[in-house]
Amino acid sequence: MKLTRALQGILTATALTTATMSCAAQPPTNGNVELGPRPYYLLADMDDGPVKQALQECANHPRPMKASDFSIGHRGAPLQFPEHTEESYRAAARMGAGILECDVAFTKDQELVCRHSQCDLHTTTNILETDLAGRCSQPFTPFDGTHPASAQCCTSDITLAEFKSLKGKMDGANPEATTVTEYLQGTPDFRTELYSANGTLLSHKESIALFQQLGVKMTPELKTPSVAMPWQGTYSQQDYAHQMIEEYREAGVPPDQVYPQSFLLEDVRYWIDHEGAYGNQAVFLDGRDSHGLDPLNPGTWQPDMATLAGFGVNIIAPPLWMLVTTNELEQIVPSPYAQSAKAEGLDMIAWSLERSGPLAGGGGWYYQSISPAINNDGDTFTLLDVLARQVGVIGVFSDWPATTTFYANCLKRLRHASK
Known part of the structure; x- marks a missing residue:
């Protein structure tokens, strides 16, 4: 089933199951999450304005924070924990990430494991x-x-x-x-x-079991192989793509709990055409900027948004800088790329917040399209607000999910303040 548009359902709580977990590793037993100080540090560093005011009002009226599918743990919580480890995933779930990512690679004996490359x-x-x-x-x-x-x-x-x-x-x-x-x-x-x-370290199957235990949804990314395929002469790219999905079937994970991702459009189309309902939420990770795609120039989008939608693609996920640009007032606004994707009915996910260091001085690669508008860490929330309420993304990958969880829990207040 196609995802709900914009941010409907963003505040749906995700129960954090605690059965069979050790006391020290359990998420909060009442379903609430623990954000820690970082979101409030970023809030204090924001420039004055209506977004900061609304977020401050949210912070000053404490209520239990809930997990949200808007908050996606990018490799877990790798700002402080080793990525793709059990410890990183548990930290991300405790911070309210409603969806966790296992990047999927294969071993010499054709078993699947969680590694970014x-x-x-x-x-x-x-x-x-x-x-x-x-x-x-x-x-x-x-x-x-x-x-x-x-x-x-x-x-x-x-x-x-x-x-x-x-x-x-x-x-x-x-x-x-x-x-x-x-x-x-x-x-x-x-x-x-x-x-x-x-x-x-975790195998892909172990990550599925852990995520089921934590009560989160799952977004596995099929990593582009670094070896020639078919591997060992018999293991084809489609075998690889199918094996990943099959491990969710074997574990009894419903298709609506899984968002399979790939930078290879051929993988996404394979899932859509051959893996039934597991293909409905397949995510095309758009890395075509490395091949000349310019988010300001539709002539460089090959295939374009209409063609992607025609293939059955429902969700597109570019780096966050491709979804935004700046106007003549150096304000952050949606890019033509984002506007076109929205017009064609494509849901959007952005990656990856808090992947860079401090934002003073422009923020680096992830912020390259909006560097004139970036000068402090508080601009993290300024960007996040544009992505959520103007671009209309359905989720944001973050290396520290407490930030996106806090924002998701404050969205109603932000909407009310803008009326």
Whole structure:
């Protein structure tokens, strides 16, 4: 069934199931969530205006915060926890993310696991410190004064059992490292190592079981393979795409609880055409900016929005900067790309909030289309408000879901204030 337009249902609470969980890891037993200080820090840093006033009124009239499908945990909560680990997912659920993401890659024995890239084990796990380092596609090479330190370790280099023996770490690498230990110490300074001692890696099946336990919906991303397909001469791209969906069927997850994603339009069309109701909420991750797409120039959108809708695509998910631009007053407004998608009836999801460091100075890649309007961390909420109420996105990926959860819970007050 096609998703409800704009933000209908955004405040629907998601129950956080606590059965079989240890006391220390349980989400709140009353269904409420815990936001912590970050949303209020961002609110205090906002420029004065009606959005800040409405959010302050929401914050000053405390009521239980509820989980929301508008709040999507991007790899869990990787601003502070190692991405795609059990610890990261539990943190995101506690902060009210109604949907959690497992990026799906495959191992040497064709099992599915949660990793952002098929070949990122050297920066997201401790593999280089283990005996499995010898199995990596490219061994560690130290910085030689000219060429940066490097390595490449892929899920397809090792079996599922070997993958499960590893520990997740904060994503990062030191390009000037001369030793493995130095190489692994490359965490960006806006993240933290405080919660990285335990990084429990998960298979895709284990992520499904955990998400069922937490009572959240699921958005698996089929990662574009880094090896030639068919893998090992027999495992085709369609086999891979089908296997991912089949694991939800086997676990008894209803199709309306799953939002399968891919940057490859062929994967999305495969799900729509061959996987029944599981294809209805398939998400086309639009990364065509790397191939010349300009969100201000419809002539560069190939295929265009009408064609995508004709293929049966219901949801499109570009990086957040493609959905917004600035006007002559340097105010953030919807981009022509966003307006066209809305006109063709496509639902939109944006990625990824709080993926960059501090926003002073323009915010970096994720904010490139609106850098003139960005000068403080509080602009996170300014952008989020435009995405929600003007662009009409149905959800936003965030590396720290408390921010999007807080906004979702305050939306009614924002709507009322704008009347």
